[in-house]
Amino acid sequence: MTGYSLLDLVPIVQDGTAASALANAADLARHAEGLGFNRYWVAEHHGMPGIASAATAVVIGHLAAATSTIKVGAGGIMLPNHAPLVIAEQFGTLDALFPGRIELGLGRAPGSDHKVARALRRTLESDPNAFPQDVLELQSYFADDGQTGIRAVPGAGAKVPLWILGSSTFGAQLAAALGLPYAFASHFAPAAMMDAIAIYRAGFRPSAQLDRPHVMLGFNVFAADSDNEAQYLASSAHQAFVAIRTGQAIQLPPPVRDFRAGLGAQGNAILNQVLECSATGSPATVAHQIAAFVERTGADELMLTGMIYDPEARKKSFGIAAQAMRELQLAA
Template sequence: MSTPLSVLDLAPIAEGSDAAQSFRNTVDLARHAERLGFQRYWLAEHHGMPGIASAATAVLIGHVAGATRSIRVGAGGIMLPNHSPLVIAEQFGTLEALYPGRIDLGLGRAPGSDPKTSRALRRDLQSDPDAFPNDVVELMDFMADEPRQTVQAVPGRGAKVPVWILGSSLFGAQLAAMLGLPYAFASHFAPAQMMQAIEVYRATFKPSAQLAKPYVMLGFNVFAADNDEEAQLLATSMQQAFVNLRTGRPSKLPPPVPGYLDQIGPQANAMLREVLACTAIGSPDTVRRGIREFIERTGADELMITSQIHDHAARARSYELLAELY
């Protein structure tokens, strides 16, 4: 397998731990991923979530970039409806000035939070469906060599920060294709429209100054361990977290529970099968087969691997086993 692999880190806060430990784990994992040869290390913006510490995403990206040397570091993503495009241009212009050639900016249109938190983040939330595309274009113009706008992003103007569109529906696929940008699909938790979105993106892609041909990165969950049984146990932490979230009880990342899937009802099991369809759980051989089949089915240009594992050492080991397959 030669498809590049990258890391998506939600900076999980495990039960019995706190944000400070989560950030120490993030730095350790980023350095580990760099040594193992992963392509990039992305952090996701979420708010009001007890188990996710990456709310101040740009701050954490700077912390990780400063603790590493060569791996690309970026946002997977910044939820643009929460922010002024000018502020994001300044933040990522600053990051690019500090860590030139290493910063990525993935943009999403979901709020990454509940409606009350969204209002608290940005009180002038718009219902205009064109708001997100317009904000993306405005943000990209702020970082252009010769912006059309009179307001200047300093730092930001002329920043060579690759912009990605993130999505879990056809909307993001169409926007990424229209603007000629790379497209990252959130198949690690919302795979329902993945194949259709990939087809739309590739069929309607228009080359741009940033990108000559379509480039698709897909989210994929990996729980790798020395044997299938251990990996299945590790995966129960994420399974519990999803069930808690979808039933209105968001939590810190729980410790694994033996036989968890046998303890929940058929409705919860069906939900997990749906949202975690793009997942490989097991020994290296099992994971290799799962990833190979996924790449063959999708033609992914790159995989963004997330491993929501309660124990940090087991999480690092999962990425290590995955890297050894390559």
């Protein structure tokens, strides 16, 4: 039975503020909790004018305080930007405040450009290729096994589930070797998805955290009463995707009619690639597209996402998607 969760990039809309974006995120998290979503994750991005989740651990605390039962976590923390001890302390603190509800997805991308990465780290001596060692160090702090000679307080003994994130086969290999659940970023980088799934499942070794492989796949959803309305709402995200891919990140703009018709070949090629793992349309259309994706991939869980300019339309979209997932579960 395929589960469903929600990834929120905490979008700052055009002429909006981070304060309103964070308030909308808390409202959406409460809505997702009521719709039966398994987990609500936010991602670490830096230097992005349209994303308000840079201080990811702080945002997670805000969302956990606004809800009561849904799991809240990072999808993910970009570990090369941080000392593992700092992350152990941050998420150990969150676990102490919200026991049993905090999750930690880990990635090795910078979540920023080279200039911002240098400002974050002061130097670029930290090596993304050391990511596996950093994950093991973080596990050691939570396990409180003494291997580092340092005790994380808070953090030691915290029961924070770890996930490995990825958009290539590297993360799949690491998640399999460590026996951790694997989340693939197919919502914006789908090219290696099927290879990564196969590598992860074939190489999985059971661990104390997980006895069988668990694959969660990112999936964009833009749902509305009609196909035309959904395409209109999706145009905000389409504009943002093209801007990011052409080096001009922007705040989330209002939707426009027939955006793709006037976009040109390059822009449409970008969107065709980015949106390969997406559902856009009416409830019936979205339900069909989600079911086809699950059948193709065998996903254990979908991490649904979708940047929509109007907060109420975004809530409605996720409500339609949740109903499609429930129907899919009943049919399984």
